[in-house]
Amino acid sequence: MMEKTELIVIGAGPGGIQTAITASQLGMDVILLDSQRVVGGQYFKQVPEEFTFDDTSYHHRQASSLFMELQNTKVRIYSNALVWGIFHNPKTNLWQVTVQGENCPARIEAAFIVIATGAYDRSIPFPGWDLPGVITAGAAQVMLKNQGILPGKRAIVSGTGPLQLAAASNLIEAGSQVIAVLECSHNLIAKGIPYLSSLWGQWRRMAEGFQYAKNMVKEKTSYRFGWCVVRAEGLEKVETVTIAKLDKAGYPISSSQQSFDVDTLVVGFGLTPSTEFFRLLNVDMHYSQAEGIFLPKRNYFFQTSAQGIYAIGDCAGIGGANLALLEGQIAAFEIAVKTSHANSFSLEAAIKQTKTKILREQKFARMLGDVFSIPQGLFTLAQPDTIICRCEQITLAEVQEAVNFGAQSVTDIKNISRSGMGNCQGRTCGSLLAQIMSREAKCEPQACHYLNVRPPVHPIPVSIIEEKDNEVLA
């Protein structure tokens, strides 16, 4: 089954939804695809209807109004629809998106695609990070808010940034004992002073932060700065967590080590952009020091170097939901102009209207990135027998051996050691390989290049792909 449309939007988080809304309101035919059961992405994660809840927060109101606006457009929405490939069809000269989903067309073609695939938890390896009970902050949120599951009764939260505060706060609200929240950065206040002005207008965010702090104070959860988990231990799941104070460069001070009995360790080292589709399409990439990975180059209207392929929101660099909403609007306007649904004046007006807001959001994102960065020392937590590639169970020692063979890129390391050859195809370990290689081979991380991505971007059963019912290969 093949469908055609003017614009395909991949990812129905705030950015993708806004793109679809704006494009559709300008008269475009739009298909919006999302791999989750219901739209909203991570930011507006919808609670299943089976759960009753009472939420009059601003966040909830913002989500509801966006969803309602989407419902009032003619956007064709397919959820539970997993995009596994983007191809170029030389016959039609259009992009062809291949989708796994029961009620969704298997192939959809359009001249324009906006990729809004968001971000996922960034991980750092340390001894025991692969034990059951060690979860990311994002996973904790999903379990708590979306599945109604308490991850555990006695937790430590370690990492950096505001997201882990949210996780800690939600754990406390759900009845977990959170012994401590460990922020690995020192001197948050000193680092934050240059950015004080960017807090202007971010009242809601500050109010959220205040609420988290209130919960933690109430439960006597200690909030330590310059501390981090260094080791998790346990027989079949995590039972003991060892933490340590860090020096200025982030190296653990061994004399400061303390151990705690826990049943849950939540690690939150921020988010990392989901860049699979950009590497699949081989668009021009550039290295971001702040994020430690390669990101797609975009022009002023958020188009990548591939004609008709746009990138908005966190997938092109962590910037938050508000920025994604703004970028989505601009990309939608630009595509509308290209398809004669809008004139360039309206595009200019849109740019003018959003320019200040975009700059403000970008500045705030930069601040978060600077203040809550991962210090170099934390990349030495892993020991020779620590697993780096979780899918193929490849240890740090094996990765180091691959570097010693003479590997000159992360792809060489992958080919020698098998890291990145498992089911997740390097989603978790890809950037870790670059970190390790950069240290061992004494080169810049960007000199390590990046892993190529090939379809399918997620494992897909053969039955989904094979020819059905004598369908002609189009």
Next chain:
Amino acid sequence: MNTSNTFDVIIVGAGVVGCSIAYHLTKAGYSVALIEQKHVGAGASGANFGMVQSNDVEIKHSIPMVLKSYKRFDSLEEELGMSIGFRRIASLRLLSSETQWKNSIERASILPNAGIPYEFVPPERVVEIEPAVSPGGLFGATYASYQGQTNPFLLMWAFLRKANQQGLSLQTHTEVKKLLIQSGRIIGVETNRGSFYAGSIVLATAAWTRRLGEMIGHNWNIHTFRASAMVTERFSDLQVNSIVTSADHIEMEINGPKDSELTVMALSQTQEGNFLIAQADRPGEVLDGKISHVAPKAMSTISTRFFPVLRKVKIIRTWTAPTTYTEDGMPLLGPVEDLQGLILAASFRSAIVNSPIAGEIVTQLINQDHCDLIDISPFAPERTMTQADTVYRVKSSRTDENEMPD
């Protein structure tokens, strides 16, 4: 290690052949640079199933070379000091028609006499050898019981690890822009990272050989086609012991429409338990690494025809291999006439099995100007080619190097 940009030998192309040549040359004491436009094995060498096979050898002139090289695999791991994941494995070509059967008769009469076990087996025997094959519609199979499979990455890096220890200068992400010639002699290469000079240059460049030749006005008769492949997750519910291929391409070559995907199935289970399945081939030179929008479907369909249980297995990656062939099925191996210092080592059938001997042959050519290991005169790079009877070829009259798929 040589830190200047002048060497005894420059090898272009870090595929399995280039890596072997680098190993043998550095072992012989030469200062060598191995120049590669992307990463090691970025072309067909990193995109194949690692088959170490002799049963598809070109039968007129190539058997001595393949036999000698195949024997090298017995001691390669010991010589290179590490595992390359090599194991003996049988090769089974499923025949679905009398035409396919007839096509293999000559081969079945010649190979066993040359020391390569190869026989026809009826459908009942096929199921004995490979219980998972669905025998419906099968005419039988050709069975080569003594073939092999290796991990192509470990093979390349086994050569390279030793070569690096022996002083190799490995230059990846370095693209050759120009071949530098002076007074009828090749003296070096110009790349995006500066120029490198040497008395001898070896092109182990497979699918990129033709365009390098065009740079200097030589017409090197290599053709390229795009093979596609995929790998599944580990799946232990299904055991496949041999390398299983189909032979449908034979009719398609004769009767099929000019621009169709030529779907040959090749299926193999790796030692880790993943399935490497199927191969859809497209005539014409496509070197961008992008898989076509129809190949995954073609591969899935043909593989489930023979192994229905694969339907529920998940594919984790698809890719393409820029595969080469020559009209007579023999490599371009030897010095280029009327241009001093240039040696070609390209388009082997196949590169993996011939890689050990290719390294030794090129080292002899550089050492003593001729090769005593085997007679390589039939492989002269600029010979006139006559179409041979080959096991698998895409008729050159059907291919147009510059034709866009329609």
